[in-house]
Amino acid sequence: MGLIKSRKVKYSLLFLVILWVALIPVVAQTIAIETNATSLIFHVAFNGELRQSYFGEKIQPSAQKHISISSFAAYPTYGGYEVHEPALRVVHADGNLTTELVYVSHEQQKVKDGVTSTQIVLKDKFYPLTVTLHYKTYREEEIIEQWMEITHQENSDITLHNFFSSHLTFQQSAYWLTSFSGNWANEMNMEEVKLEDGMKVLESKLGVRSNQFGHAAFLLSLNGKSAEEHGTVVGGTLAWPGSWKLSFETDAQHNLKILAGINPYASQYILKPKEKFTTPTFLYTLSTKGKGEVTRRFHAWARKHNGIYKPERPRYTLLNNWEATYFDFNEPILKQIIGDASEMGIDLFLLDDGWFANKYPRDHDRAGLGDWAVNKKKLPNGIGELIKESKKKNVKFGIWIEPEMVNPKSELYETHPDWVISAAHREIDVSRNQLILDLSNPKVQDHVFGVVDHLLTQNPEIAYLKWDCNRYITNAGSSYLPAKQQSHLWVKYVEGLLDVLKRVRAKYPEVYLMLCSGGGGRIDYATLPYFDEYWISDNTDALDRIFIQWGATHFFPPIGLASHVSVVPNHNTQRTTPLKFRFDVAMAAKLGMDLQPKDMPAEEKLLSKGAIQEYGTFKHIIQDGELYRLLSPYESNRVALMYALPNQQEALVFSYLKKKEIYGNNQVLLLHGLDPKRNYRIKEVNKFGKDHSSIQHLTDKAFTGEFLMTYGIRFTMYNEYDSVVLQLVTE
């Protein structure tokens, strides 16, 4: 009996050993998501759960075996032992609230040179529910793009409550978070705070114009405040023009968990069997060379991988009539503006709001929106006449539209009151006197596409469209979506919008598009790929713009950032700044103008003409250059930034003074991005009529890149709103 027992024990032990050996590959399964400098390492744990064991500077494959399996779920769900905010929360068909995911398989493929895609398939331990985590890595640009897909075969619908694109865990002693918040005419304010234990949330519940109060982007500095050129900083942004949420949960052990995705607030999504739900993508990078490197990586990625439309094509310098006339114009006025714009060397005239609607003329923002027929009183000869005039004056023609919106006082609303977003049995809630068309409805999508299509087929010489969007969702409700799916509106609207944009681009690949949303209310990497440029703010005050542009270019490419010279006192702030300062600020991005040229003194017109012409000689450095921030407007009275071409042949340096300094400001500008060995000749550009440079000791002299990056550029600035622009060219 005893012998039999001990044999049994022996066989059982043997069996266990065999099982253990057989399981080794599963237990030790490692999945590495890698760029040139970063590793994100996952392990499959003994219980089949996928864990994030490492995210940081590259760990060579030979050393990866030493990474131990962490206890951090890669994609935590509501259920099991998880008590933190879950990435996924599902109510199953039978009412079960919990989900427990285990690893099934993974695959990696090369998409193209430098781009690899990884899919990790997970499934619930009990329910037929599959979650696929997708990662796309851009090796050179160091960007990781992540999203999730979920599908199931339960016997009836399931409901998704949380459905985040990404979940990342960090184990450091302290975290500093920078956010980008604001409001109309005051966008992109940067604020850096230390994360305390608990939850910090950045979010938008606006659905449309979702960036009005903040952008779905952040910088996370590990173990200290962020610096430009050193320290570990993670930068992330969600590619989604709808409601978004970024949450940062720090526990008592200083572990930080970041969730990024669609805001689940009031957005539960009913998923039918076999239906697939795909989240937007979350783009992120981990830099060990400060936040400057985060920026350069996003810009390089946008330039190389179409983060913005046709990144290589030259942008037009345009003159917009918005601040020149607002709604108050007619054909002769516009012809005069076109003529003056042409004389100043402007490439394109952009006709803003107010050109349409007859029954309820668009003479103010209270009527006419939605009725896209030319207003016969203001423009009796149609847009065609203006295009003809522009052509005659050798200027291209662009026009403003806001096709997603409608004034209640419009023929469109009279015909289709059911097309607007509005909750049943509630008063309509107007904002800027307008309502949002319900883009979850395919008929409305066709209509919005039709507005663009009609305008462009009728006027094939329109070279540019400014696509505006001036309000966010309130009183959410759709008369198209079924009762049970009202909460889908937040997602379906965005899908409808992106679909329309895709159709527009398929048919009109050459038209330039500007992304505008009451200023910078909609800027993200899902929308930007359809647009050549974006309007970051209705605030054109040059001093405020320094801050706004500073914030925006942390993630979004400067060549797409339209920046317009306008009149003084500025319409928003009443501030008066010199014309040169206004140009020098606008020239650090994509230069344009927003004023009535007729009201400019002849000398200013001439100076503007010179500035526009000169901008044409160096704008390629902004388009293709790498941005280095030298002196921050948040930290010093003097502000400086520079662009250096990746081939290190040319660079541009901008220096501004915000306030008078009686004894002068002689802060050193330590340059970056130059070739230490090459000689760079310095030239002051945009001298604004002066025949001598204000910094004689530097101009037309050559210095080595090494000297400029160690000793730097040194010159004193004294006056409020002083500005200097220097171009550096290798000899």
Ligand code: GLA
């Ligand atoms: C928004 C835009 C402005 C202008 C107006 C027109 O506010 O941001 O640039 O186009 O609409 O109504």
